[in-house]
Amino acid sequence: MIQLAILSIARRRRLLNDQVLVSLADSSWKVLDISGSDVTDVGLATVAHTCSNLWAVDISRCEKITAASVSEIICHCPSLEILRCGGCPRSEFTARGCVNLLKPKLNTLEEDSWEELEAVDIGGGAESLRWLVWPKIDDYSKEIIAAECPRVIVNPQRSLLDLSGSKTPSEALASVALDHSIVEDIDPKTWAVSAAPQRAAAPTLPNAPPEIPIAERFRLAYVSREARLAPKRARRERQHRRRAEREYWMNDIDAKSVALASKYLSKS
Template structure:
């Protein structure tokens, strides 16, 4: 393990020295089917992507000690590692807290084991968070979403739903998204300038909730008309407003983070199936499982029968002795018979 740690440390040092200029992909206005369509890459993968892919393939071996290496990685590498961990179903509270960085603008924890504890912990450092995906998260409730809304003033995209528990959480968060005015008492308007007089998701613009119920949709349309629910791709945008690709449900939120990494990195192979041994012609027939349980019960009952009979005899003698000691007539008869026996 020490050798593995040194290799990871050397790899992290080499990654930190590489100056990476993120390649911004022009936002297309074509239909959504063209956003996530596979296409051949004309250029080879970057060296930093190849190194991250190698690290991601062996993520299970270092995931328990990931907190010891996070300080060596630059923020974009930590975000890529978190995306790979999510795809390999290794993302939980400990991994998220270890990798979280204040410079992140997107956070995709969809389908992970992250709970309220982990999300609330990192919410205080994500001051620049712009988009978050909590869909298919069974352990996240409205309490953690409230912390994200409170501590992330730049949040514009929220993705939720996808499973029964997440649908329930999304319905519980509808009231959190509505703007509210706080009741404050000050002597003059000048004193209110530095005080937060409003609450709610003030900067939220796009809500991706594929199976939103009609009641929640009507509430948001009436009280939060600024929030656009489930935007559809269009060459004209939405009322002239350009729709970001992160607001489309068919594109993973962290797709641009791992776009240059080999998909084999997060491919988890299933365990090889055992080959059943061929039946031998002279072997006795296999006993059904129900008959095995019945024979085991009969064997146990026969083994415990002597002990049970001995315990019953002890109880009978104890009952007879208690009767002779407590009943006056029985005691007199016993003493009389004892006297007659002596005489």
């Protein structure tokens, strides 16, 4: 789908965040790769409710993802079979916090025997999870998953002899990007980010004066401007004062009387 292609390109250009993810989310999605992005719990939880058919999810190297939104994915995406995590300190911490979320849980049971249980009585945990891609998984977490989630294969490796009888999908291999198949036919130049060419520094002359700081440049420019405008301001002030005096003698009655009296006395 074109939305997934746009999402994959945005991720590679380091432009993927909650706003982009939510605006592109489509209920038909089966694969979601937000690895190394700025997506937060808010964006991932929103997608969990929208894209309930997700089959594979990659949240590795996501600094803003916690176990809270992973729980939403596990809860609302019952078809989830592949989960990728870890890759950076924060994501490693989140992965360790999600171990208990992966374990199957039983709801409160009141029946006397297993034969009387209904399918809805057995719930919780990542029931469909088949492959967990966590390259730097710690021994303690690995032991818990091996004991509590025997169906989950941690860090699967593709081999010619598959003892489980099923082929490991490429989406479950750490060496292959989860969204590789989505962009494999797209020219990489469409998402490549080219760095702006750096200007070569001008050569420094041996006897050149030290460079003036930018703040001092602004101050000197302001002082120079004030010095240039000072004569013009003084001239405008004198013109304004003379104009005010003329208006006073022309419009004030007492001033007119004094002016006429002075003029009469001078003639007599």
